[in-house]
Amino acid sequence: MFANLRRKYDFTDVLLWLIGGILLIFILYGSIVTLTSGKYTTAQWLNFIVFGLAQGGIYALIALGYTMVYGILGMINFAHGEFFMLGTFGAFFMAEALSATGLLESNWVISILLMLAAAMIVSATVAILAERIAYRPLRRAPRLVPLITAIGVSYFLQYTARGLFGSGVEAFPNVPALAGSIAVGPIKIQNTQVAVFIATAVLLLLLWLFVSKTKVGRAIRSVAEDKDAAALMGVDVDRTIAISFAVGGIMAGAAGVMYGLVFRQVAFYMGFVPGLKAFTAAVLGGIGNLAGAVLGGLILGVIESVGPSLFLEGIGIPAPHQLKDGIAFTVLVLILIFRPTGILGERLSKRA
Amino acid sequence: MALLEIKNLHVYYGHIHALKGINLTVDEGEVVTLIGSNGAGKTTTLRAISGLLKTTEDTSVMYDGIELRQLRPHQIVEKGVIHVPEGRRVFSRMSVQENLMMGAYARKNRHQIADDLAYVLKLFPRLQERRAQHAGTLSGGEQQMLAMGRALMANPKLLLLDEPSMGLAPVLVETIFDSIEQLNKQRGITILLVEQNAQMALSIANRAYVLETGRITMSGNAQEMLHDEKVISAYLGL
Ligand SMILES: Nc1ncnc2c1ncn2[C@@H]1O[C@H](COP(=O)(O)OP(=O)(O)OP(=O)(O)O)[C@@H](O)[C@H]1O
Numbered sequence A: 001m002f003a004n005l006r007r008k009y010d011f012t013d014v015l016l017w018l019i020g021g022i023l024l025i026f027i028l029y030g031s032i033v034t035l036t037s038g039k040y041t042t043a044q045w046l047n048f049i050v051f052g053l054a055q056g057g058i059y060a061l062i063a064l065g066y067t068m069v070y071g072i073l074g075m076i077n078f079a080h081g082e083f084f085m086l087g088t089f090g091a092f093f094m095a096e097a098l099s100a101t102g103l104l105e106s107n108w109v110i111s112i113l114l115m116l117a118a119a120m121i122v123s124a125t126v127a128i129l130a131e132r133i134a135y136r137p138l139r140r141a142p143r144l145v146p147l148i149t150a151i152g153v154s155y156f157l158q159y160t161a162r163g164l165f166g167s168g169v170e171a172f173p174n175v176p177a178l179a180g181s182i183a184v185g186p187i188k189i190q191n192t193q194v195a196v197f198i199a200t201a202v203l204l205l206l207l208w209l210f211v212s213k214t215k216v217g218r219a220i221r222s223v224a225e226d227k228d229a230a231a232l233m234g235v236d237v238d239r240t241i242a243i244s245f246a247v248g249g250i251m252a253g254a255a256g257v258m259y260g261l262v263f264r265q266v267a268f269y270m271g272f273v274p275g276l277k278a279f280t281a282a283v284l285g286g287i288g289n290l291a292g293a294v295l296g297g298l299i300l301g302v303i304e305s306v307g308p309s310l311f312l313e314g315i316g317i318p319a320p321h322q323l324k325d326g327i328a329f330t331v332l333v334l335i336l337i338f339r340p341t342g343i344l345g346e347r348l349s350k351r352a
Numbered sequence B: 001m002a003l004l005e006i007k008n009l010h011v012y013y014g015h016i017h018a019l020k021g022i023n024l025t026v027d028e029g030e031v032v033t034l035i036g037s038n039g040a041g042k043t044t045t046l047r048a049i050s051g052l053l054k055t056t057e058d059t060s061v062m063y064d065g066i067e068l069r070q071l072r073p074h075q076i077v078e079k080g081v082i083h084v085p086e087g088r089r090v091f092s093r094m095s096v097q098e099n100l101m102m103g104a105y106a107r108k109n110r111h112q113i114a115d116d117l118a119y120v121l122k123l124f125p126r127l128q129e130r131r132a133q134h135a136g137t138l139s140g141g142e143q144q145m146l147a148m149g150r151a152l153m154a155n156p157k158l159l160l161l162d163e164p165s166m167g168l169a170p171v172l173v174e175t176i177f178d179s180i181e182q183l184n185k186q187r188g189i190t191i192l193l194v195e196q197n198a199q200m201a202l203s204i205a206n207r208a209y210v211l212e213t214g215r216i217t218m219s220g221n222a223q224e225m226l227h228d229e230k231v232i233s234a235y236l237g238l
């Protein structure tokens, strides 16, 4: 009987399942301990979830860029987090200028629209340039080459930002109109979070309309499925790929504004961790799948926000919230073990 | 008058010299077929014409007074040279309707597009029934009809067909060849047809070329070739 089992699963498979199983047992055990101890009220849990959804909306916007580029080129653009970082700087300088002219106090709607415009233009421009200069010449190269190049682009952009804007953390200007919070029953929602929800929902709707209903969206889908066939339909493949990068950049820029509003800071290294988490979100949802990126972002945001109190405190970890980032990467490992295709995804192994 | 005039076409895949100086012309209104066995270079020829492959500097591909070698694939499509690739290559994740609209991607005039859509759906009623269905779930024959219909949506002047009969049941092969003839006669579309089914191809073509390992070894009137000893023994399998 054991011989039979051994033939079916090799040693590493068993080991991975064992690791996964142990992690799951810890998570379940911790959750039960916390829930039975009654340390947190329902309202507190709901607040965690709302916070997680706001954070997850930001991940979702960034994850869309990873997933679009993956869908169209089969490449993981590790520089995408830096597009987000540079967009946040774009929003930051716009906010500073608006604050200096007083518009940030007097007209917050226009101010946020201007910040969005600045961030989106910066991120999209950088995305287009990165594609044109670094990735396009490598389109026929073996898979590993663009991947390594992307890491190079990532460092290049990070240290360019460091050189230009310094290595410190800058405080993002306050938008007074978004300072308070509203109460929905027992839940307290920050106004900035409300803004994130609305903006994210609008952007996702626009993106969905763009991809599914417009001619350019159809061109993007055709190039993602079969580049030669798309070219034979009269689609300019190079231009369409550039547009996909630009769209990913636009979403990353929007995420930058949200990030600035919620966390009120910018720094040259800030693209790295959210970038990795958005990548995790894209894999969680099923990389290459737009709806998956959104779902993955929201789920990851909630797991991260609920997780430390729910299962880390339960197993007696002293400072659970310090381990928030660890949760995201544990999630990544668990998906890669148990469901490498992600929630909504098709095959990953075939391409990456 | 020659609509397409290829001179000295060379294509390399790395060190493999796949096409070794092909000369070929297609006159306006003609059906010309290019026959040859597996690996002869038929697909390579069509991909070189539509700009998907790089050709050598001394190659010339003149179409309607334009050197196609200078253009990118989507620009060649805009000139009216439409290529139905080997293996159909329909967009499986799009609906039949969306695939047909992809065919009209380079066109602007909505009325003409609507007229052509009506024509295609009349030519292939099967597609009409399955407009909302994902193309990936169509049968092989239906996919071939879709690939042809999609090409017609581009309003082709020169249609490049790569083995439209591949993998189809004999009845369907008849249907497809009937529609090819109809397109040529009724719509005046010039056709360059690549086939392994030499019998069928020669029966509807005006002229034919035989391709063997990257070289044209024979050319001439299609009817005469149907009765040529060498062609019969090599390609008609009698
Ligand atoms: N991408 C490629 N890389 C290397 N060699 C190739 C490539 N594509 C085709 N070839 C080679 O070029 C030659 C011609 O191939 P081509 O596909 O044009 O043949 P074909 O006449 O269309 O054959 P079939 O009837 O089987 O479709 C073959 O020897 C093939 O192996």
Ligand SMILES: [Mg+2]
Residues within 6 Å of the ligand: B042, B043, B044, B086
């Ligand atoms: Mg072929």
